Amino acid sequence: MNLNASLIRSTFSAAAENEPRLVQNFYNLLFTRYPQVKPMFSRNAPDKQAQMLQEALVAVVDHLDDATWLADTLRAMGRKHLDYGVEPQMYDWVGECLLAALADAAGDSWSDEAAQAWTEAYQALAGLMLNGAQD
Ligand code: HEM
Incomplete structure (x- = not known):
């Protein structure tokens, strides 16, 4: 995968340093803009979900150069998301x-180039999750 890993990192x-509530802000945005997904998030307590998502994002960002890890991990994650009832359009x-929460938190560190790098990275990651969901 040809991603701008250093800009993403x-x-x-x-963003994570400026805004410790980055992940919570992401959920708030998601549930405000797309309230129809809110009932799907009922297995774990909100704090636990935020922690799992935070750890997953850190792990993915750490492995942007490891195509094998990314493919294995994200395809498995995509299969689990199928069980959660996640549909392809929800990835958009x-x-x-996620990009809106990151842009807001990153402040001056954000740029058109960063937005481009994150858009490409997210599309690649979502694509791997969707591949896993199709197996
Ligand atoms: C790159 C994209 C995504 C990442 C990295 C991600 C990450 C995670 C992680 C780490 C978990 C914790 C449990 C597990 O490992 O399966 C989780 C759970 C979940 N995700 Fe995602 N996710 C992504 C996309 C989505 C999308 C598009 C939806 C659709 C709304 C979604 C809905 C959910 C739901 C409903 C759960 C279960 C929540 C609960 O515990 O109640 N995720 N996700």
């Missing part, structure tokens, strides 16, 4: 809200 650390909604 630097904007992610800037999550991507939109």
Whole structure:
């Protein structure tokens, strides 16, 4: 995968440092813009979900150069998401809200180039999850 890993890493650390509630802000945006997905998030307590998502994002950002890890991990994650009732179009909604939360938190570290790098990375990751969901 040909991603701008260094730009993705630097904007992610800037965003996480500036805004410890980055992931919570993402959920708030998602549930405000797409309230229809809210009932799907009922297995775990909100804090636990936020922690799992935070850890998953950190792990993915750490492995952007490891195509094998990305494919194995994200395809398995995509299969689990099928069980959660996630439909393909929802990946666009999550991507939109994740990028909006990141852009807001990253502040001055954000740029058109960062938006481009994150858009490409998210599309690639979502694509791997969707591949896993189709197996
Ligand atoms: C790159 C995209 C995504 C990543 C990295 C991600 C990550 C995660 C992680 C780490 C979990 C915790 C449990 C597990 O490992 O399966 C989870 C659960 C979940 N995700 Fe995602 N996810 C993504 C996309 C989506 C999308 C598009 C939806 C659709 C609305 C979604 C809905 C859910 C739901 C409903 C759960 C279960 C929540 C609960 O515990 O109640 N995810 N996700």
